[in-house]
Amino acid sequence: MMYIQDIKNILPHRFPFLLVDRITELEPGKKVVGFKNVTVNEEFFQGHYPGHPIMPGVLIIEAMAQVGGFLMMYSVDDDEEKIPLFAGIDKARFRRNVVPGDRLRIEAEVIKLRGRIGKIAAKGFVEDELAAEAELMFAINDK
Template sequence: MMDVVQIQKILPHRYPFLLVDRVVEVEHGKAIEAYKNISISEPVFEGHFPGHPIYPGVMIIEGMAQAGGVLAFESMSGAEQDATENKVVYFMSIDKCKFRHPVRPGDKLVYKLNVLKHKGAIWVLDGKAYVDDKLVAEAELKAMIVDK
């Protein structure tokens, strides 16, 4: 388990763009489960949409990608992990993306990612997002760890 303070030691993102509140489980090199609590106080709800708040799909995908970044950094070996403060994860592609159900304030958005492929600095992840065990979004994400 990893709280937001520990997550901030790994990811460069900060409010309002840090989209992972807690990491529940990490299987190094294999999988991660994390979540974000969706609150009506999120700045994005001021414009998406007034009177009918829906959490944007792009934010769901970005949250998945951030969880994937935590997985990639946590999966590094000891010497590599020491150098993570000088590294950042770049998105390379998003494929097979589907949004299945809207996400609303009050929802707990659970990210579950599995490694499809990992070679060198490149990671390919199968990402799924759930609310109350209902699949709300899915995508195949490709990312690369690079020097800042």
């Protein structure tokens, strides 16, 4: 299990844009499971939507990309300082709203990995209900 400080040692994101709270499973080169705790205190809920708060789809995708980037960072064999860059998205679908109080469980699996380029399948769940899914591409670059 990896907590927020471990995550901050791997990912470059910081408040208010770090959207991963915990990593509970990690198999480098294979899969990862991470969580985003969605609270009413998130700044984006002020305008999306007043009186009916819904986590924006682009931020759900970003949370999935951050968990996927974490997996990518552990999947490349390279001792240099590096950073995961989101390179593309395919087959994105949103299945249910994510609202304050939800715990978004993100599961990501490697589809293809070639050197510093990779593609993962990511899914976001609230409890056992699929909220979003996409195929995400990454490039690992030097800092």
